[in-house]
Amino acid sequence: NAGVTQTPKFRILKIGQSMTLQCTQDMNHNYMYWYRQDPGMGLKLIYYSVGAGITDKGEVPNGYNVSRSTTEDFPLRLELAAPSQTSVYFCASLGDRSEQYFGPGTRLTVT
Amino acid sequence: KNEVEQSPQNLTAQEGEFITINCSYSVGISALHWLQQHPGGGIVSLFMLSSGKKKHGRLIATINIQEKHSSLHITASHPRDSAVYICAVRSFFYGGSQGNLIFGKGTKLSVKP
Numbered sequence: 001n002a003g004v005t006q007t008p009k010f011r012i013l014k015i016g017q018s019m020t021l022q023c024t025q026d027m028n029h030n031y032m033y034w035y036r037q038d039p040g041m042g043l044k045l046i047y048y049s050v051g052a053g054i055t056d057k058g059e060v061p062n063g064y065n066v067s068r069s070t071t072e073d074f075p076l077r078l079e080l081a082a083p084s085q086t087s088v089y090f091c092a093s094l095g096d097r098s099e100q101y102f103g104p105g106t107r108l109t110v111t
Numbered sequence: 112k113n114e115v116e117q118s119p120q121n122l123t124a125q126e127g128e129f130i131t132i133n134c135s136y137s138v139g140i141s142a143l144h145w146l147q148q149h150p151g152g153g154i155v156s157l158f159m160l161s162s163g164k165k166k167h168g169r170l171i172a173t174i175n176i177q178e179k180h181s182s183l184h185i186t187a188s189h190p191r192d193s194a195v196y197i198c199a200v201r202s203f204f205y206g207g208s209q210g211n212l213i214f215g216k217g218t219k220l221s222v223k224p
Contacts, residue, residue, distance in 0.1 A: 031209060042115065042197070042214035050208055058211065090154060094209060098142055098201070102154040 001026050006091050006103035013081040013110045021076040021106050023091030029101075031094035032074040033058075034066065036087040037105075043090065049074055081110045114138055117198050117215035124222050130185040132218045134198030137179065141210050145172050145183050146197040148217070154197070157183070188222045195219050 004025045013019055025032065030051045035043040045058030049068040063085055065077040078085060091103040116135045124130050134143070145158045158165050158172040160181065165172050169188075174181040185192055198215040205211040 031207075033211075035214075040216060042216045043199075043212075044214075045205075045211055048207060048211065056206070058206075097159075098209070099159055100144060100146075100156050100199075100212065102146075102156075104153040 003027065004091055004093055004101050004103035006106050008106060009104065010107045013108065015081060015083065015110060017081050018079050021089055023074045023076065023103060024072050025093045026072065027093060027095065028071060029093035029095060030071065033092045034076045035090045035092065036060065037090060038087050046076065083110050086110045114213050115198055115200055115215040117218050119218060121219045124188050126189060126222055126224050128188050130188050130220065132183045132196050134181045134215055135179060136200045138202050138204045140200040140202045142201045143174055143181050144199045144212065146199060148195040148197060190222045190224050193221050
């Protein structure tokens with residue numbers, strides 16, 4: 001299994017641009033999550049999904065959107081990027097025994 | 112006040128030393144996770160605990176549910192243990208049908224040879 005994969009690894013955006021962060025898992029997990037990690041802060045939950053077609057907001061959803069059309073994929077969409085969205089983004093999934101699997105992260109800079 | 116507090120924030124040790132990282136939380140939980148993050152790298156799950164103690168190699172994790180406290184111990188520390196160690200708790204208090212995770216800010220460990 002490849003586990004949880006994310007693309008791209010790095011991205012620089014200009015203010016106002018949009019982009020989609022891709023996340024895929026091949027473990028057939030129902031639960032998937034998007035977190036952001038800012039320097040000196042704990043990871044914060046942006047959005048999560050409990051299965052295909054079902055998503056819900058986390059702690060910091062403003063400025064982001066998600067969709068979950070398949071079990072495998074959980075893309076995160078940034079509309080009208082702002083400097084406050086400069087962060088490292090992690091996608092994760094939840095295994096059957098409640099173990100958490102993380103993707104390698106996407107480092108995003110908005111200038 | 113953060114719901115998950117870790118101490119210390121930074122820790123420097125000499126190779127071979129015994130290391131303890133502490134985590135305190137303020138809500139009822141279904142599980143506590145210890146995670147490891149290497150510089151520039153991804154996040155790896157070390158332990159998931161709901162009670163008692165777990166051991167994996169030189170790493171030991173304990174949890175005291177009554178005191179809402181967990182510790183991560185590293186015996187015979189090595190420079191390759193240098194990383195950020197993150198405590199996270201899963202609780203229905205944070206929403207989600209399985210309970211979402213709330214994360215501590217992490218403890219940055221540096222082990223000198």
